[in-house]
Amino acid sequence: MVTFDNVTKSFSGHTVISDLSLEIPRGQFTVLIGPSGCGKTTSLKMINRLIEPSKGSIFVDGQNITKVSPVDLRRQIGYVIQQIGLFPNMTIEQNIEVVPRLLKWPKEKRHQRTRELLEMVGMDPKEYLGRYPSELSGGQQQRIGVLRALAVAPPLILMDEPFGALDPITRESLQDEVKKLQTSLGITVVFVTHDIDEAVKLADRIILMKDGEIVQNAPPETLLAHPANDYVREFIGKKRMKANYDVDLVREIMNPRVVTTTRDKGFAESINLMRKRNVDSLVVLDKEGRLEGVVTVENLRAVAGKQHIAQIGEVEMKSVPTISMNAQAREAFDTLITEKLPFLLVVDSKDRVKGLVSKTSLVKALAGVVWRDDEDDE
Amino acid sequence: MMNKSIAILQKNWPLLQTAFLEHIQISFFSVVIGIIISVPLGILLTRLPRLAKRVMAVMGILQTVPSMVMFGLLLPVTGIGKPTAVIVLTVYSILPILRNTYTGITEVSPGYIEAATGMGMNSLQTLFRVELPLALPVIVTGIRLSSVYIISWATVAAIIGGGGLGDVIYTGLDRYNHTVVLMGAIPASLLAIATSFVIGRLARLAIPRGLRREGNA
Ligand SMILES: Nc1ncnc2c1ncn2[C@@H]1O[C@H](COP(=O)(O)OP(=O)(O)O)[C@@H](O)[C@H]1O
Ligand SMILES: [Mg+2]
Numbered sequence: 286m287v288t289f290d291n292v293t294k295s296f297s298g299h300t301v302i303s304d305l306s307l308e309i310p311r312g313q314f315t316v317l318i319g320p321s322g323c324g325k326t327t328s329l330k331m332i333n334r335l336i337e338p339s340k341g342s343i344f345v346d347g348q349n350i351t352k353v354s355p356v357d358l359r360r361q362i363g364y365v366i367q368q369i370g371l372f373p374n375m376t377i378e379q380n381i382e383v384v385p386r387l388l389k390w391p392k393e394k395r396h397q398r399t400r401e402l403l404e405m406v407g408m409d410p411k412e413y414l415g416r417y418p419s420e421l422s423g424g425q426q427q428r429i430g431v432l433r434a435l436a437v438a439p440p441l442i443l444m445d446e447p448f449g450a451l452d453p454i455t456r457e458s459l460q461d462e463v464k465k466l467q468t469s470l471g472i473t474v475v476f477v478t479h480d481i482d483e484a485v486k487l488a489d490r491i492i493l494m495k496d497g498e499i500v501q502n503a504p505p506e507t508l509l510a511h512p513a514n515d516y517v518r519e520f521i522g523k524k525r526m527k528a529n530y531d532v533d534l535v536r537e538i539m540n541p542r543v544v545t546t547t548r549d550k551g552f553a554e555s556i557n558l559m560r561k562r563n564v565d566s567l568v569v570l571d572k573e574g575r576l577e578g579v580v581t582v583e584n585l586r587a588v589a590g591k592q593h594i595a596q597i598g599e600v601e602m603k604s605v606p607t608i609s610m611n612a613q614a615r616e617a618f619d620t621l622i623t624e625k626l627p628f629l630l631v632v633d634s635k636d637r638v639k640g641l642v643s644k645t646s647l648v649k650a651l652a653g654v655v656w657r658d659d660e661d662d663e
Numbered sequence: 664m665m666n667k668s669i670a671i672l673q674k675n676w677p678l679l680q681t682a683f684l685e686h687i688q689i690s691f692f693s694v695v696i697g698i699i700i701s702v703p704l705g706i707l708l709t710r711l712p713r714l715a716k717r718v719m720a721v722m723g724i725l726q727t728v729p730s731m732v733m734f735g736l737l738l739p740v741t742g743i744g745k746p747t748a749v750i751v752l753t754v755y756s757i758l759p760i761l762r763n764t765y766t767g768i769t770e771v772s773p774g775y776i777e778a779a780t781g782m783g784m785n786s787l788q789t790l791f792r793v794e795l796p797l798a799l800p801v802i803v804t805g806i807r808l809s810s811v812y813i814i815s816w817a818t819v820a821a822i823i824g825g826g827g828l829g830d831v832i833y834t835g836l837d838r839y840n841h842t843v844v845l846m847g848a849i850p851a852s853l854l855a856i857a858t859s860f861v862i863g864r865l866a867r868l869a870i871p872r873g874l875r876r877e878g879n880a
């Protein structure tokens with residue numbers, strides 16, 4: 286789908302991509318990964334000509350991209366960037382319809398497509414079309430960013446650390462969504478990240494880079510099982526460290542950073558907190574730190590314009606299953622998977638909330654087991 | 664004292680009315696011409712960053728030339744009357760609008776421009792759909808500032824036969840009559856305040872909800 290042919294890129298004499306040759310297969314999820322500054326973004330932006338190579342050629346769908354006007358090329362390639370992607374002066378509807386408008390789609394077709402996209406990710410068009418980005422949580426905004434890239438059903442989508450700024454839970458669910466969309470629509474995705482967990486979870490193929498060169502290009506399983514050299518081993522090393530201690534108990538695999546609030550906190554303050562931490566829900570605790578329930582953005586919105594609410598405690602809460610921090614990790618994962626929950630809250634013996642377990646925790650723990658076995662072989 | 668003031672007010676009422684309307688007229692034309700010149704110029708300068716610094720410096724200097732000097736320079740060319748007043752006031756109205764247009768656009772976060780470009784907008788589409796709308800609040804602030812300036816500067820226009828509330832003020836000064844001076848000065852101040860308020864209100868209507876200060880979720 287995308288071919289790099291001996292591509293070199295220098296910025297004022299300094300070479301950041303050297304002689305890169307690469308084949309990105311059609312219909313697959315390819316992840317570019319590597320430490321900050323290794324040239325991931327530069328490589329990605331050369332595909333839609335936001336950056337022009339100094340040497341070499343790039344082909345999309347067999348066509349040399351310098352033969353297409355940059356503007357036409359970009360309208361055929363979806364593009365999602367980190368954080369600020371949505372235009373704050375446009376409603377959700379206008380944001381999603383940017384490229385369809387550029388391509389002069391008739392109004393009917395645009396509107397139908399926008400509604401279809403929102404429904405695809407379970408967002409009610411009636412509720413969201415007229416909103417502005419600032420009226421959405423960080424996770425919802427980035428979800429719209431993804432839909433916007435899908436608007437004209439491009440066969441190829443580029444994403445540059447799109448979920449970097451999101452909290453683990455939101456991030457997790459967006460990753461699931463993107464992966465699902467990619468598979469069901471059969472599109473080619475080139476995704477940049479520096480997070481190995483994210484790469485392992487999403488990729489059909491991982492390309493690990495260092496100083497503008499490819500160190501290893503392999504499916505995730507191969508990369509984990511057979512790292513090409515010490516650099517790769519070191520890059521995935523953080524997980525090996527984790528694998529060194531026992532991951533049998535929930536307390537060892539939970540994420541201790543839960544965004545919490547109490548019943549008496551102000552309504553506006555809570556919304557602000559969610560926005561600042563980029564979460565879709567807040568865990569409400571009592572004075573002793575025990576779980577009262579979970580308030581989601583949807584709960585808040587449901588009551589927002591209708592009645593005056595001073596304190597968060599007045600909003601209807603959802604109950605969320607809990608698990609003891611001393612329970613077996615396995616039990617937590619079973620519950621997560623069989624009940625299809627976004628997360629489980631972890632409590633101590635006095636019912637105080639200590640952390641949460643999500644699918645990310647699961648991936649991390651499993652990876653730990655894989656590498657521990659791997660090490661035993663050596 | 665009070666009765667005397669009312670009598671003076673009554674006697675000069677027609678003069679005051681004419682002066683008030685003239686004042687609005689010259690201020691309005693100056694600011695509108697100022698907008699017509701400075702918004703496009705400001706946009707153009709964002710495309711020519713090197714020239715921008717110099718143009719901005721020249722406008723800054725023009726701004727500090729005392730109005731008397733400016734009138735003096737123009738009188739031989741354009742003579743006495745409203746056109747001269749409007750020309751001079753226009754020169755003064757340019758800088759705040761120009762500067763705010765320029766900074767408003769240059770301060771649009773590069774992330775938005777990259778998103779726009781990356782999605783296939785050409786540079787004009789990026790300008791009209793992203794940069795200008797995002798800079799609008801700043802540009803409007805410039806226009807508001809400029810209007811308030813010009814309304815107070817316009818009182819000076821009377822000196823070169825431009826008319827307006829300045830006429831009333833100078834008449835009062837001539838006759839050592841405080842009441843008449845105030846009859847010119849107070850409406851001029853009220854006009855400035857009201858204009859600022861009205862522009863602020865209009866801006867609220869024109870600027871999309873998403874760009875107003877955060878606060879309502
Ligand atoms: N426009 C530019 N001018 C000069 N240097 C740049 C430019 N863009 C990127 N670089 C440099 O190129 C290298 C790779 O950058 P980038 O591709 O953004 O890395 P990554 O996305 O992997 O963090 C870095 O050293 C960066 O400083
Ligand atoms: Mg980058």
